Amino acid sequence: MGWAFSRxxxxxxxxxxxxxxxxxxxxxxRSPLPPGLFRIxxxxxxxxxxxxxxxxxxxxxxxxxxxxxxxxxxxGAPFAFGNAVFEREAQADCTRFLQALAPTLGFKGxxxxxxxxxxxxxxxxxxxxxxxxxxxxxxxxxSFASDPPGPWLVTKLFLADGEGEVYLNLDVxxxxxxxxxxxxxxxxxxVSELARVxxxxxxxxxx
Numbered sequence: 464m465g466w467a468f469s470r471x472x473x474x475x476x477x478x479x480x481x482x483x484x485x486x487x488x489x490x491x492x493r494s495p496l497p498p499g500l501f502r503i504x505x506x507x508x509x510x511x512x513x514x515x516x517x518x519x520x521x522x523x524x525x526x527x528x529x530x531x532x533x534x535x536x537x538x539g540a541p542f543a544f545g546n547a548v549f550e551r552e553a554q555a556d557c558t559r560f561l562q563a564l565a566p567t568l569g570f571k572g573x574x575x576x577x578x579x580x581x582x583x584x585x586x587x588x589x590x591x592x593x594x595x596x597x598x599x600x601x602x603x604x605x606s607f608a609s610d611p612p613g614p615w616l617v618t619k620l621f622l623a624d625g626e627g628e629v630y631l632n633l634d635v636x637x638x639x640x641x642x643x644x645x646x647x648x649x650x651x652x653x654v655s656e657l658a659r660v661x662x663x664x665x666x667x668x669x670x
């Protein structure tokens with residue numbers, strides 16, 4: 464991919480989001496969440512300089528997303544590219560969350576059996592910061608605009624070495640976020656990869 468993630472650019476983006484979250488982390492709506500949407504709170508920056516956000520729903524689902532810088536040169540690049548890490552939480556169960564999310568991404572059938580991991584590394588492209596919703600379908604990435612400015616960070620995730628893509632959008636001011644449909648052809652890979660970190664580990668059977 465020709466876009467490289469500027470360390471300064473991504474750190475500035477994450478710092479700006481974290482600062483807003485510190486002021487507004489309790490302002491999220493408590494109305495029922497539609498499929499694919501979740502609540503977020505900022506939980507500070509880790510030792511690598513990544514911005515860390517705790518994701519949770521109205522049930523037992525909870526996990527963390529850390530957005531971190533890369534060392535690439537982004538001089539003149541229209542977008543910023545780097546890495547993000549999904550991290551599971553002990554005792555959390557995101558089965559129902561993923562079951563509701565999967566059809567919105569074009570996935571059909573039962574959730575796949577996936578080898579569990581504690582952390583899932585993905586690529587991320589920041590498509591826009593300080594974005595606002597515009598009139599139209601709120602589920603489409605094209606429904607974001609920079610004028611007027613708003614609270615949304617609009618990104619695209621690359622899973623399984625780019626075999627799957629999905630949009631991830633975060634509104635730290637109001638404590639909400641969403642996964643958004645990219646292409647039905649990516650649905651199986653995206654859901655399978657998310658299942659690795661979102662579905663609970665199966666307890667070994669007792670003999």
